[in-house]
Structures are given as structure tokens and as C-alpha cells.
Amino acid sequence: MKEVQKKILFILIVILMLLPYAQYKFNFIRLKPLDGAYKLADKPDVKWFTWKSWFNEKFQQDFNKSIEDNSGFRNLFIRINNQLDYSFFRLTGTHKAIIGISDCLYEEGYILDYTGSNFVGKDSINRELIRAKWLQDYLKKEKNIDLIFVFEPGKASFFPEYIPERYHPQQKTISNYLYYSRQCKTIGINYLDLNAWFIAMKDTSTFPLFPKYGVHWSTYAMYLATDTLIKFIEKTSNIDLANISFNKINVCKDLKDVDFDIELTLNLLFPLPHETMAYPEINIQSSSKKSRPNVLTIADSYYWSIYNSKIPQQIFNNHQFWYYNTTIYPDIYGDNAKFVDHSKDKENIEKQDILLVMITEMNLNKAFFGFVDRIYSIYKKEEVENILKKRE
Numbered sequence: 001m002k003e004v005q006k007k008i009l010f011i012l013i014v015i016l017m018l019l020p021y022a023q024y025k026f027n028f029i030r031l032k033p034l035d036g037a038y039k040l041a042d043k044p045d046v047k048w049f050t051w052k053s054w055f056n057e058k059f060q061q062d063f064n065k066s067i068e069d070n071s072g073f074r075n076l077f078i079r080i081n082n083q084l085d086y087s088f089f090r091l092t093g094t095h096k097a098i099i100g101i102s103d104c105l106y107e108e109g110y111i112l113d114y115t116g117s118n119f120v121g122k123d124s125i126n127r128e129l130i131r132a133k134w135l136q137d138y139l140k141k142e143k144n145i146d147l148i149f150v151f152e153p154g155k156a157s158f159f160p161e162y163i164p165e166r167y168h169p170q171q172k173t174i175s176n177y178l179y180y181s182r183q184c185k186t187i188g189i190n191y192l193d194l195n196a197w198f199i200a201m202k203d204t205s206t207f208p209l210f211p212k213y214g215v216h217w218s219t220y221a222m223y224l225a226t227d228t229l230i231k232f233i234e235k236t237s238n239i240d241l242a243n244i245s246f247n248k249i250n251v252c253k254d255l256k257d258v259d260f261d262i263e264l265t266l267n268l269l270f271p272l273p274h275e276t277m278a279y280p281e282i283n284i285q286s287s288s289k290k291s292r293p294n295v296l297t298i299a300d301s302y303y304w305s306i307y308n309s310k311i312p313q314q315i316f317n318n319h320q321f322w323y324y325n326t327t328i329y330p331d332i333y334g335d336n337a338k339f340v341d342h343s344k345d346k347e348n349i350e351k352q353d354i355l356l357v358m359i360t361e362m363n364l365n366k367a368f369f370g371f372v373d374r375i376y377s378i379y380k381k382e383e384v385e386n387i388l389k390k391r392e
Contacts, residue, residue, distance in 0.1 A: 023072025031075045035264040036094070040069040075267075083269035097262050103272070104162035105262040106155055107215045109362035111163055114156035116173035120365050125179050128367050131376040133187050138379055139355070146237045147355045149191040149368075150229065151181060152302040153198040153217055154361035158210050176364035192232045194225050195361065207278035211255070213263035219256055220249070220278040222305045229356075230315065237354060239293065242286035242315045250279045258305045284314050292317040293353035298325045298371045300363050318351070325369035346378050 023029060044066040053059035068074070078093070085091040090099050098106045112118045132149065139145040156163060157177065163169040177195060184191045198209055198221070209221040217225060227244045234241055253274045257264060263272050295316040297303060303321060306312060307329060312319045321329040328338040349355065357368055367373065 020072035024070060025072075027072075029073075031073070034075050034078060034267050036267070041066040043070050079267050079269040082267050086266065086268055092266050094265055097266060098164065100159075100162040100164055102162055103212065104159055105213050105215070106159075106163070107262065107362065110154045110156035110215070110360075111167050111169075113154065113175050113177060113361040113364060114160060114163070114172060115167055115169055116175045117167075118365050119174060119176055119179070120367075122179060124367070125176070125183060128372060129180070129183050129187050129189060132368070132372045133189050135372060135376050135379065136189060138383070139349075142379075143350060145349065145352055145355060146233075147190075147357070148233065148236055149184065149189060150356060150358040151177065151191065151193045151195045152300075152358055152360040153195045153209070153221075153225075155210050155215060157195055157361060158198055158202060175361065177361040180364055190236060192229065194228070197228070207249070207251070208275065211259040211277060212275055213260040213272055214258060215262050216258055216302055216305065218259055218277055219305065220280060222258070222309070223280050223282060226306050226309070226311055233293075233354060233356075237291075237293065239291035240289070241293075242284050242290045244311065245283045245285060246280045247283050248281040250281065251276055252279070253277070282309075282311075284311065286314070294318045294351055295320075295354045295356060296348065296352045297321045297356040297358060298369060299356065299358035300324060300360055300369075302360050303358055304329070316354075324366075325371045325374075342374065345374060349375065 041062070044063055048062060049059050053062075082093040085093065086099075092099060096107050096109070098108050098111065100106050109118075132147075136147040136149075139147050154177065160169050181191075181193055181196065198217075201209060205221075207220045208218050209224075211218050216222075223244070223246070230241050230244065233239070253276055255274050255277055256279065259277050260272070260274065293316060295312065295318075297307075297312070297320070299321065300323070303323075307321050312321075322340050323329045323332050326340060328340060331338040357371055359366075359368060363369070
């Protein structure tokens, strides 16, 4: 009897060992793909072998990674591992995702800005804002283009009470956001501070403005912010844009990905308990009398949900979104990514009626994604050349 049990156990072990290969070969169980941006290695191929790659160990490294990336049940094993880390050790599968108090999830960059840990210095910010002010005035006067700066909200500023104690939030110092917003007011830059607006609404908003498991504003908050942005543009440019109205607000726990986008990147085995979120049904009221300006937006990922809502495309004319001033959304990933041709910056800018530069607290250490410095150098040089010509 013992011999039979040993044989059965041996057969079971062999089957378990062969299952991943069978899954890789035949894909007989459809597994949910992992979320997030990543690139898998090509399927293993012995044709990669050369004596040179063998002796410098490149073949072994590439072949091993290829086997790991293409093994059967890879996604399932990763989700099991991530779930164990999350549930028992309060760890996440990505270094950027931080588990806060009451399981509130953050991206670490927002915490670092809120606490002042990545403050770039007053001199650096003053220099950037002096250029921004000059550029804003110059474009309006010489090109009749409105340059508008928008400070998007940040989850750390909105929910400082859930920041883990190891970041010492109670000992925070001056942050990039606080200094930028203060100096914009001092210098006289035209800007919209959605971060301050969100904080002011925190205790009175009917529905959540930030989701517990998302890094960006909620879908509901995005619509509020977009409506406010449109009104700000109208006031700045003295134009009348199409109006947004809410027909109905649906409330449910069946969340859209923007409302649990950090959770998705954790790639857990089981979903986290979702809160109730709001999803407005909107109506855009337009007519031939409404203005349709040409608008170029330079922004980070907060603008994704605005762009994907199709509101800008219905209200603006020839609208473009330059993600981080580097790639043209939505074609920002993979081999089909469309990169901004900065050799044509002047040409592209002068096609616009409005330039929107939108940035959240986490990215303020990136100095408006280099946009201000680049465009300032173009027009400051042009101004100097014009002055010299007049003197001749």
C-alpha cells in the first residue's frame, strides 16, 4: 500500500512540475493579464546561442529571463506572491505604491513633495517663475496667446492624515507646491490652483474627490475640475465656450479604473473592498456662437481622464495633449509612440489660442516639464534680435 501511495505522490509531483510547461505550450487556462507597464522577453530560442554569449553569460541571462517571463501560470504566481506581501507584510509589488494609514494608497512622489523632501530650492523656483511670467506676458502681447498654468490636486496634500508615520508628515517643511503657488501670486502669474480648491472642498463635497485606492482625482472630481477649468479659460481669454451640465449622477461600487488605478498596479489575487463612488452623466451644450479655440495642453497623467472623457475634443478645436512635454497622447507607449518634435515648437505654439500647462505636486520638481525654459529661450532670443534690428 505504501508503494502505491509513493507512486501516486510521485505522479502528482511530476504532473505539478509539467503543468506550467503545458500551460505555456497550450494556454488551456485563460489567466487575467497583469496591469501596469512592462515588457516581456521574447519566447526562449536556442538560436540565441553563440560561444561569445555563452562565455560572457549573456545567453544564460537572456534565456533564463525568457523562461521566467513566458512560463505558464506566471501571472497567477505573481498575484499570489503580491497578495501574500500585501496581506501579511504590508508591502506592495512596486516601490512607488505606498500603503498608508487605513489602507489609503499613495504614490510616494506625492508624499515626498508634501513633506518637502524633494524641495528644489527657492532660487530655482524663482528663476522658473520669472521666466514663466515673462513668457506669459510676451505671448499675450505679441502673439495673442494665453498661457495658463494649472496646479492639479495631489493626494498627499488632500489626505495628509493617512501618510505613514515613517515619512514624518508632522515635521513637513516648505514644499515645491507651497512655494510655487505662493510665488505665482506674488509675481502676478495667471494660474488656477485646483489643489487649494480641492482642499477647501474636502469636508463639504457630496462625493469623494480622491479614491482610497487611486492616485489621481476621482471621476466625479475630474468633471468638477474640468468645468472649473473651462470657466477659468473663459475668464482669462474673454470667450464663451460650450457649457457642461450634469444630467444624472450614478453612485456605485463598480469602479472605473481611474478610481482604483493604484490597486490595479498591485496585481493582487483578490480585489480590495471598494468604496462607493460617483459617476456623472454629462451633457455638453454647444452652438455655432460658442468659441472653439485651438488648445495645446502640456500635462502629466492627471490629464488622461480629462482627455479620455472627450470633453476637450468637443469644446476645443485642434486639441493636442503633450504628455510630460515628450510624447503625444494617446500614442505614448511602445513602438508606436509619437514624440514631440521640439524643432517645431515655435510653429506649433503659434497655431494655438491657448496653452495649458497642468502639473501636480509630485512633478513640480520637473520645472513645468522643461516647457517654460524651452519656449522662453525661443522668444527671448527673438525679442533680443528684434531690438538689435531696430537699433541698426
